[in-house]
Amino acid sequence: MAISPACARVSLRCLRTACGVRQLSRFLLSFGFVLFLIWFALFHVTSPALASVVLETADRPDDDGTALRLMWRGDLAEGDSLVISRAAYPDTAFSPVATVDAMRAGYTDQGLSRKITYVYKVEAAGGRTVLSEPVSPSASFLNTSRLVMLAILALYFISVLIYIKLAAGGREFFVRRISGLNAMEEAIGRATEMGRPVLYVPGIDDLNNIQTIASMVILGDVARMTASYETPIVVPVCKPFVVPVAEEAVKQGFMNAGRPELYNPDNVRYLSDEQFAFTAGVNGIMLREKTAANIYMGSFFAESLILAETGFSTGAIQIAGTANIHQLPFFVAACDYALIGEELYAASAYLSKEPKLLGTLKASDVAKVIIMVLLTAGCIAESLGLTAFAELFTAR
Amino acid sequence: MAERKTEERSLLTKLSQIDRRILFLLIFACATIPLLLGAGLRMSVTAPVQGLYDAIDGLEAGSYVWLAADYDPGSKPELSPMNYAIVEHLFRKDIKVISGSLWAPAPPLAQAVFDEMAPRHGKQYGVDYVNLGFKEGREAVMVSIAEDLRRTFPEDHSGTPLDSIPMLEGISNLQDVEMIICVSAGYPGIKEWIQQIATRYDTAIGGGVTAVSGPEMYPYIQSGQLVGLLSGMKGAAEYEQLVERPGLGIAGMVAQSSVHVMVVIFIIFANIVYFLEKRRAR
């Protein structure tokens, strides 16, 4: 029986954790345990009948201390099966755990307790029986197989916080031109020429959806432009909680344009919080009031294509934006401009200049550059047959 | 000549502003008539569907799968046929099925599948399959049952304690099942199972989704995080063909084809009109 590697393993584990008083006591205990193992091995394990099969047990690494691994080798043939049973030491009442194919590399026994010491018995064909040394599972403080993941997460966390801090400290961050955003002024200008109102739909989700919040920021800017053009704006709302926020955004926009007197509380209208009832209501507004510019920004679902279709048939300029990717195809096909996915957040960061939004945008941009570099490096490495690089990023 | 031109133009305008209810009627007819005629079509099986079939086929008899029924009546015509076809395959392979739902409207739908399939295959509740019902809590439930099933699901759907269900004796958490098969209509669904469970607990995941979310799943197929995937009613029909159990999936394929052709005609025709009008305007 392979005693010495087991001893080495146990004492190594002790040395690794031997810091602090608790660890010291544990070390001493383990030392006693090693002595015990030697005694046990001498008197229990080395019986001649078992010599042909060697059984090793080990703690399953990186876990919560509920599993042990059993590995065996020796004089075993194809088709042999092994009966594994275990007992809680020093009790010798073995209860069966599993019957496995002897050709398997090993067996992991799960659902164990750290507070119990186990002994395993493995029976092979021909009455051969082998006992393991007593062993108990241990829990790890750090899952070492996830170190790369942890490092990536920590770096990203830190960069988000740093960039938010920088933005709050007044650092100017550049945000690229977003064509849908530029088109808004043009659309509002055309509505003004035609003497018709502008329609702004902030999606059908509540404030707990971050898209709705981004939409409120953009609404403020749209309201500012409509006020400076003296063009009426209509904002139908689907969720009651959004109403006060939308009112505030429009009012603020009018104030920023220097035209607070133009603000009409009737601009923001709560229609219904039922999806299709709301849609029918918005369609009614488009058809009755002949809105010339329709802007849809926020979280949209199946109503996206119904709204865009009606708007198309009334001949309005339509600009849409949503991070609900499944609705983007319909907006792209039926509207003049669309903000795609993250562009919605970028637009709100750009317009609000809020540090927490700008900082996040910047950090995510930096992360994207790093990811692009990694992807290129990974592709080159794989092309050259170096698989170790990509292996680093395997999530476990 | 000029007169004819204006006439043509007004015809074009008329065509492009046709009452939508006429379009509705066309679609209605396209869907109804093939259903009435009821002819089946053979189809080739796509790789993601074959992937799921092979993965289930490779499971040993007596192993366990977690069948996550995460859908509601709103997508029943797409997902119920999948649920039937998958359960057919599982029962035929003598695999034990534990079904649970993160969508409240799902348990009766999952139960209906078992009620129809179990007698046909001679399967018994509590021995060969079990329906644990609904649990609120989305991702929190996923991670919880990956570590401890009974803490989160103390009882099954009808209130029987898990400890008195014979087939669950050796099952303490999701790490004891061979595979998670999720029939998923959205959030929470197959994406979240992949995110929370696939890598963290090293469990194989496969399943079916509504066609709406099908295209978003392809990155997971390429990365190997999904062993296979059925998308929409077509995916269900392909699986029905593989297990040779024709159901609503195959029955619907002719109607599906004819409506698709109609929609394609709509798009092409309308765009031709659009270009003609644009050219005229110039």
Add this chain to the structure above:
Amino acid sequence: MRTEIPVAIAFVAGMLMVVSLFVPHPFIAEPAAVMRSWAIIITAFAYVLGVANIARISLHTVKKRTTDWQYKGALVVALVAMAGVGVSRGIQTGGLFDWAYLNMYVPMQATMFSLLAFFIASAAYRAFRARSVEATLLLVVAVVVMLGRVPVGEKLWPGLPAFTEWIMEVPNMAAKRGIMIGAALGAISTGLKMILGIERSYLGSD
């Protein structure tokens, strides 16, 4: 009290979830498991809160006799009846609750979503235009996929299903992966801001 405690609670709860991925030891894993089982119960309460809110708003409309109050009245009656039957008589197969689910809930929800088939068709006719290179590309691919994913496409050209699958597996997959990576970065930073209390819009205004 009004902001500090909630921010502290969110921090502890969120960090437990994150840290338990990296620290398997029970001194983190056990509290994390407890926190998850608590989250399950609180979420269930949150759902009941949502229902109570619907009932409250509807009753308010009925009381004030504003537009459509009759419908809101029907809503409340249906809500109370369904919840009452379900809670008092159980949800087992074959019961009254199950009957109402199968014969009322199922057909109505399924039909509501099936309406979209008609809307998509009319939008296809009346609004989806190849007005730019991008929109043209989108519509061409849409047409190919629509034909390639049904058996009739196979009759047109036997290679169509395989070609469609290639579109799904290559260009579609690459773009969806790009969106996914961007969304993942966004989800992580938003989650971080919530856990650290930088983002507190969920707390509402004071």
Add this chain to the structure above:
Amino acid sequence: MTKYILIGVVIALMVFAVASGRLSGASFGTWIAAMLTLAIFSFLYKDNPIYKFAEHIFIGLSAGYFVALEYWNVFVPNLWNPLLESFRTVSPSGLMLLVPFALGLLLFARFFPKIAWLSRWSMAAMIGSYAGLAIIGALQGDLLAQIRANMIPFLSPGSLTGLKAAAGGNAFFFAILEVLRNPLIVIGLLVTLVYFFFSREHKGGLGAVSRVGVWFLMISFGASFGYTVMSRVSLLIGRLHFLMSDWLGIIH
């Protein structure tokens, strides 16, 4: 004109239904289901009181359904039963459940403006947990795994030999597609990421690259478009199948 066509179609359908002589076969429940189905379908003609009534009944029913399910599948097994059990056996660990119970009740403080702020504690516990879970989900499932999955050889080794072996026609076409697979996956992801990069103006070289990114996005949106059409049509087929088989019995 349209109106008359529609009315004509409806009458024809009804006559057809009656004539098929199977109406008596459907159960009362199926009749209710069929009527509600038609009530919702009536929205296609226009928004009308019958649709509105059915819609509100549905919202009420679904809310009521959820309450009953939360009660029997969550409150009873996960809260009441363990709490009662721990009261009986006086086990302190079970009594810990009083904490989520209290936090759950605190949510209802929202209805009372003076103590509404108390509901934030429960919101924080919930939002914090799910934010944490979302972080690790996005990290291990999407970010890391997807980056890893895109680290592939620029040219898949088998594809070139496949091209040489291809006999022409369709086989040659698909062999070319196979050769293009890996390069397009690698490039497609990079250019899509460039499109979502906001810190530089997209002009010059970067502008060209980002434009290619838009093309990839448009192809993927086209695919989603086709799939969504498929989804919606399937739902319609499911409903029509119900009407014609369960209710009218004209197909099996």
